[in-house]
Amino acid sequence: MNGRPVPPRRLWLLAAGFLVWCSALVVLYALHAIGCAFGWQAGALRWSLAIVLLVHLIAIAWMWRHLATARPDPELGQAAVFLQTVVVWTLIAALVATVITFAPSLVLKTCI
């Protein structure tokens, strides 16, 4: 075999983008439920949801930028190039999914 193998721990990156999407879903859903149950002001709840959404978007965007600009180590061979391509596209997909799925938190009425 030529060069070094891609470390197995890097396989987690395949799930990284959508794990952030899952985190956004859980936190936004829980925050919304708690806010409505405890009668938070609509404005405060909206801002809370918006901040949480923004934090998650920044997290995915940061990973995307970080990984898309990194050159795969040539020693790691074709598998590394493949993994990087797939990881970058899962991050793009996760970013788009996060925007589409959670954008309603910015526009819809909060607790009806």
Place this chain on the structure above:
Amino acid sequence: MSASVEQPPEGAPALRLHRQLEKIWATGPGWQRLAAVNHSVIGLRMVITSFVFFAIGGVLGMLTRVQLATPNGDFMDAETYNQVFTMHGSMMLFLFAIPMVESFAVYLTPKILGTRDFAFPRLTAYGYWCYLLGGTILTVSLLARVAPNSGWFMYTPLSSNVYTPGVNADVWLLGVTFVEISALSLAMEIVVSVLKMRAPGMSLDRMPIFGWYILVTAMMMIVAFPPLILGSILLEIERAFGLPFFDPTRGGSALLWQHLFWLFGHPDVYIIFLPMAGALSTMIPVFANRPLVGYRAIVVAIIALAFLSFGIWVHHMFTVGIPHLALAFFSAGSAIVAVPTAVQFFAWLATLAHGRPRWDVPMLYIFGFFFVFTAGGLTGVMLAIVPFDWQAHDTYFIVAHMHYVVAGALAFPMLAGFYYWLPLLTGRTAAYRLAVPAFWLIFIGFNLTFFMMHLTGLLGMPRRVFTYSGDEGWNWLNLLSSVGSFVMTIGFGMAVIDIIVQLRFGRRVRRNPWNATTLEWAMQMPPAPYAFASIPRIATGSEPVAPDQLALSLARGEGYLGFARNGWQEALGVHMTSGEPDQVIVLPQPTYLPLITALFTGAAVLAMLFKLYLLSLAMVLVTLGLFVLAGQRAGLGRDYGPLPIGHGVSVPPHTEVASAPPWLALICTLVADGTLFTSLIFGTFYLWIAAPHWPSNLAPQANRMLALGVIVALVIAAAAARGSLRSTSAGSNAQGWIGLAAIALLAAMTAAVGLIGSVTPHPHEHALGATAWALIGFVALHAGIGLLFLISNLLRIRAGFISPRRLTDLRLTRLWLDYTTVTGVIALGLVLALPALVATLGARP
């Protein structure tokens, strides 16, 4: 050090090698067949068993169509109808769909990936027996007229003791959970095997697309099944012991069941679809005569689909009263899940468009799939839109959509797969005079049956009614549906006859009749128990060798492990990403242990069903003891060092490496267990925020000293496990450390039991006490399992299976106890925090 081992013979001719390997790998005749652990044998049994359940479920479906063919039907009474449609759904989903896709995976995955078997053959066999026994319990309940009757998703409170006394619901909860043990164990098996057991040189970027599909599906199963298992356990505890998790009159919530069920139920649709999509992605390039278009895009789509499918479970609950903003999340998610599905569709269409497609029977079914699944997907997007769903909810429109998606995603690719891979089993191909008419009958019958249901649904016909009065305008639509179902059944009957005829009279075909490029065709037809006489190397940078040519070279032993050694069943373990060989995996021989263990597991389930709780507990303990016993002979009794595998390469046995399959298997187990634990935490918070009757003046109490005692004891046990690992790797005696860990675990369990006894309010009185009971019980159970790990460690140290180079057992124990400590701290922290959480409820408007 490297001990001497039997050297492989040089240049063994094919026939001699076949005889040597056959002797080692074959399952014995007669009763010894019950000891089979080989993936080909188990896979075939699963295919046949799941098809039997499909036939039973199909007959039940036909009975419902007979009842509904005309208004005021008196073919069945309401109670019988309830049992029949519940069992139709339960059987088709739990006893046919999931096992069928798993059977494809079990039979094909090792062959397609170029390995000889799965990593844990005994677990494969145990999974099969659990499936068979669980399915049998459900089937017998139907014959005894005590079958589940609350619908296949068993909504509470209908399925609770108040409205469903008797054993009907218990049969479902226990039987289906029993079957889910099988699904989970097979999922772990598949994940480990795909990551660690591929042909040398098969890096992840060169893995057949089927491998990606199966890997992601198995990972989905590991995460999807635990919420339902937890829900089933909690509902069974409620029914058996009166702890009110789902009883709104005592602080529970009926909607918690729906959340837990659909956290499993929605991903389950994709768990069924993805393996079949994997089969399609394998077949379509073959019939298009060109490589699959968009391999990387499909891998991205599979990953996206896996995650998105988990995040849209609430679209099954659009009408339960969740605020609109939250519904919008799930509505949008449900709509965009169509995108990764479409990516796969367009990749398939592009493959066909850019290839030179040829028609054959599998392609007919692929066409059927395209048509049916697209229609089902489009109605799915319609139902993702909340206002439309509110209109269509609980009508026959949903039944139609679900059958188009699930049946379309499963039945058509399944039959395509049967016709495609049967020559591998039989060396023969289909008789067109039967196969083609069978397809058209199935296709026309299917659409006639289920398309009409869209219309009856839009005209307002509710699901689950056993008759109707006849003045609603549904009569002719229902009659056509019923006629269509009979046409479809005749088609399935013809397909079965065709397959049987093929076994006997089909046209003989040469090896690799479809000119495929995957490795399952590079072997004997039918496959030998060892699959590959020697294991192929996936060469880089050159044109791949055609499987039919490769088969001869492999049969002559020109690949890796092309010899018999020490009577071992040997397979190769590879590096997860590069696919380079890094270990020889010595697999267990056929044994009755999986069957015996499954029988005791079944006895535990039956004893629970008949409310013989002490007997059930005893059977559980025996089952656990059998698992410990199974571990005693695993691995190798001494150090060997690097072993030659051919081509000048030597690698150590799996017992002497850090990345052995059991390590990865335990990680998978902990992911599943962690999902169950997370679901329990979710359930606790859900009841706190959403359940009625959680007054702030109901102050729960938990003994802080006891809770602290549990945590301290768990920390000591985890530290002692580290000590045992350190001292063994240094060549010292670790038994003192193991003894300390065992004492600490016993102390933790004792303190946890004391804590359970002191929980207020009493677990029978309020869900608050019941959730605290469940959280502490979780900790006590895991400490108990940790004790089994330690007992196994002691026994294996004494038997010589653990040495400074063979530390897997101790590493597994350390990981388990670390996990137990972390989850213990979280669970007990939540129990101690409950008073403060309840106190905040006073602030609610």
